[in-house]
Amino acid sequence: MNCEICGKELKGSGVKIMVEGTELTVCSSCKRYGSEKVSTTSQAEAKRVVIKKKKVRTDIEFKDELVDNFSQIIRMEREKRGWSQEQLAKKIQEKESLIKKIENAEITPDPEVVAKLEKLFGIKLKESVPVVKLEKKVSMTPTLGDVVVLKKKER
Ligand SMILES: [Zn+2]
Structure with a gap:
């Protein structure tokens, strides 16, 4: 099981948080991006997540x-x-x-x-x-950014 935000391997069961209505299992350093499932923190908190799209650069020489x-x-x-x-x-x-x-x-x-x-x-x-020249992708684990983009397309 990996953290669904940073992709780091979880030691233990991880922390379940809610981000824009989606339940994610994340590591302790990423739980600040959402509201912990049990808590009643407002949705505004979750909006702090910065959407970053990984760029795949193609260089031709x-x-x-x-x-x-x-x-x-x-x-x-x-x-x-x-x-x-x-x-x-x-x-x-x-x-x-x-x-x-x-x-x-x-x-x-x-x-x-x-x-x-x-x-x-x-x-x-x-x-x-x-x-x-193709730049290697750093990680194949979908980040929260990717998840949010997918959700937006569905709407
Ligand atoms: Zn994390």
Whole structure:
């Protein structure tokens, strides 16, 4: 059983309070938001509850990423020119083993190597990819704010 206002786990049975005619079981620090079931405190007391809607922010960022078939493109462009892996390596002043690894998709080359290959072949090897960042919801327990909003919709 969790507190129906803050979502904290209740140690014991919790406190039953009335908020706008709804019975909620809450922890001792949240009982001030409503009137205790047995007491006759006025409804005005319950109105002090602040309605807070949890915001779910969506951020979209653009990130430069290597194209999917990067390794095939390199191999294709190299073979088109009739170059061996060794010749290509020499042209961009890198090791032949690096070219081998790139064409076998074993490694992701450094940005400088990518830039050199782009320049040499006159092609684009990077693309802008949108990255959607979703903020994690803090708690899945409905807060009093959510409960009040639901009730308002029913009216
Ligand atoms: Zn609480």
